[in-house]
Amino acid sequence: EVQLLESGGGLVQPGGSLRLSCAASGFTFSSYAMSWVRQAPGKGLEWVSSLSGTADTTYYADSVKGRFTISRDNSKNTLYLQMSPLRVEDTAVYYCTKDRGGVSEKWGQGTLVTVSS
Amino acid sequence: SYVLTQPPSVSVAPGKTAIITCGGDNIGNQAVHWYQQKPGQAPIVVIDYDKDRPSGIPERFSGSNSGNTATLSISRVEAGDEADYYCQVWDTTSDRGVFGGGTKLTVL
Numbered sequence: 190e191v192q193l194l195e196s197g198g199g200l201v202q203p204g205g206s207l208r209l210s211c212a213a214s215g216f217t218f219s220s221y222a223m224s225w226v227r228q229a230p231g232k233g234l235e236w237v238s239s240l241s242g243t244a245d246t247t248y249y250a251d252s253v254k255g256r257f258t259i260s261r262d263n264s265k266n267t268l269y270l271q272m273s274p275l276r277v278e279d280t281a282v283y284y285c286t287k288d289r290g291g292v293s294e295k296w297g298q299g300t301l302v303t304v305s306s
Numbered sequence: 307s308y309v310l311t312q313p314p315s316v317s318v319a320p321g322k323t324a325i326i327t328c329g330g331d332n333i334g335n336q337a338v339h340w341y342q343q344k345p346g347q348a349p350i351v352v353i354d355y356d357k358d359r360p361s362g363i364p365e366r367f368s369g370s371n372s373g374n375t376a377t378l379s380i381s382r383v384e385a386g387d388e389a390d391y392y393c394q395v396w397d398t399t400s401d402r403g404v405f406g407g408g409t410k411l412t413v414l
Contacts (some may be wrong), residue, residue, distance in 0.1 A: 232409040233407050235405065236402065236404065239403060248401050251307070252413060271335075284348060292339040292394070293339075293341075293349075293394070294354070294360070296348040296350070
C-alpha cells in the first residue's frame with residue numbers, strides 16, 4: 190500500500206525557514222516524480238513544485254521560485270521542500286503527492302505551515 | 307499563465323446527475339485530471355486523463371474533454387458525493403501544474 194507521510198510543518202515568523210519532509214513507502218520511490226501541492230485555509234489547491242524521479246529536473250510555481258527548493262533522497266525514500274524566506278501568504282497545508290504522467294495519483298495527509306509574527 | 311475556470315458551486319438533488327465544468331484555452335488538447343476533496347481529508351483522484359477512472363472509483367463518475375471545456379459528470383448522485391472537486395492539468399507550455407479554483411458540490 191502506498192503511504193506518504195509529511196512532517197516538518199509548524200509556526201514560523203515571516204522571513205524564517207522550514208524544511209518539510211515526506212516519507213514514502215509501498216512503491217519504488219525512485220521511479221516516480223513527486224510534487225508538493227498546498228492549500229491555504231479555506232482556499233483551493235495550488236501546485237507548488239515537482240521533481241523527477243532521478244532528481245535531475247525541477248519545476249516551481251512562480252509564487253515560490255527562488256525561495257523554495259525541492260529535493261529527494263532516493264536512498265531514504267524521502268522528498269523534501271526547503272522553504273525560505275517564508276511569507277505570510279505561504280500559510281497552508283502542504284501535501285506531498287506521488288505523480289504519474291502529470292496526475293497526482295496519491296496524496297499524503299498534509300502538514301500545516303503557519304507563517305505569522 | 308494557463309488558467310482553469312470552474313463554477314464555485316453546483317447543487318443537485320439525490321439520484322440526479324451533477325455536471326461540473328472546467329474551462330481553459332484549448333483544454334481539449336490537454337490531459338485533464340479531477341480530484342475530490344471531502345472536508346478535513348486529502349484529495350483523491352476520481353478521473354484521470356480526461357475519462358479514466360482509477361481503481362475503486364464508482365462507475366457513476368465519468369469525464370470528457372473537448373474544445374475549451376472539460377466535464378466531470380456524476381450520475382445517480384448520493385449524499386456521500388458532497389465534496390469539493392478540482393480539475394487539473396500539467397501545462398506543457400510553461401511546465402507548471404495548474405488547478406482550477408474548485409467547485410463545491412452540494413447534494414440537496
